[in-house]
Amino acid sequence: MRVRVLLFAALREAVGEKTLELEVRGSATLADALAQLERQHPAIASHRGKLLIALNEERAPLSTALHDGDELALLPPVSGGSHGAWVGCPRDHKVG
Amino acid sequence: VTIRSQGAPWVDSAPLSLDALLREVAGPEMGGVVTFTGVVRNHARGEAIDHLEYEAFAPMAEKEMRKIVDGVHERWPHVRIAMSHRVGRLAIGEAAVMIAAAAPHRAEAFEACRFAIDRLKATVPIWKKEFAKSGSYWVEENP
Numbered sequence: 694m695r696v697r698v699l700l701f702a703a704l705r706e707a708v709g710e711k712t713l714e715l716e717v718r719g720s721a722t723l724a725d726a727l728a729q730l731e732r733q734h735p736a737i738a739s740h741r742g743k744l745l746i747a748l749n750e751e752r753a754p755l756s757t758a759l760h761d762g763d764e765l766a767l768l769p770p771v772s773g774g775s776h777g778a779w780v781g782c783p784r785d786h787k788v789g
Numbered sequence: 790v791t792i793r794s795q796g797a798p799w800v801d802s803a804p805l806s807l808d809a810l811l812r813e814v815a816g817p818e819m820g821g822v823v824t825f826t827g828v829v830r831n832h833a834r835g836e837a838i839d840h841l842e843y844e845a846f847a848p849m850a851e852k853e854m855r856k857i858v859d860g861v862h863e864r865w866p867h868v869r870i871a872m873s874h875r876v877g878r879l880a881i882g883e884a885a886v887m888i889a890a891a892a893p894h895r896a897e898a899f900e901a902c903r904f905a906i907d908r909l910k911a912t913v914p915i916w917k918k919e920f921a922k923s924g925s926y927w928v929e930e931n932p
Contacts (some may be wrong), residue, residue, distance in 0.1 A: 703927040704917035713930050720914040738838045743929070747914070750849040766846055771910065 694761035702769050707736035724755040743770060802877040805887045813871035814891035821895030823902040827886040829879045836921040843876045845915040848866040853913040861901045868892045868901040874915055
């Protein structure tokens with residue numbers, strides 16, 4: 694199945710794209726998609742632990758299952774925020 | 790980017806209007822209105838700033854701002870609050886964010902306005918890029 698990935702700010706510039714299309718396996722979770730993205734884009738890997746992941750415009754834990762057509766957004770930290778405010782921020786996510 | 794068909798926009802590439810926000814919160818029972826305006830300043834980290842750019846994930850920013858409004862209503866049921874954030878290129882002195890909070894009595898209006906700007910800066914997906922003489926960079930940490 695296919696999901697769309699939105700990139701913003703520093704990450705958008707580092708990757709050089711505003712959106713990416715990602716083909717993931719049927720039972721993929723957010724963590725799986727992120728791992729795939731990190732393999733394909735070193736800039737995403739280098740932001741590991743700093744990003745908040747939104748699924749269809751809502752913060753979501755990395756264990757969330759994906760569905761065809763889902764929209765992921767990789768959100769760098771905002772200027773006035775502390776990491777603590779980024780609920781669900783995958784600081785120590787395991788990439789498998 | 791303008792998302793809100795009537796009233797003050799949540800996120801807008803056009804200059805913000807405090808009047809539009811004041812109209813949203815006005816009411817005959819409101820004895821105090823507190824406003825906050827965040828303005829682009831000419832320095833950061835000891836460097837002169839030429840201008841800024843703001844980038845938003847607009848639909849999620851709107852959702853997060855609505856959550857702040859809900860949070861205000863939970864804490865201060867009699868407060869009415871409205872907010873707008875600018876995106877795009879901003880010059881020194883231009884308003885980047887505006888909030889208006891109205892309450893029957895001033896104490897709640899002050900508290901709610903402070904709460905809202907602090908939450909907004911921490912939770913709303915809007916990013917700031919500073920353009921200084923030495924280069925440009927996205928601001929990712931709270932100084």
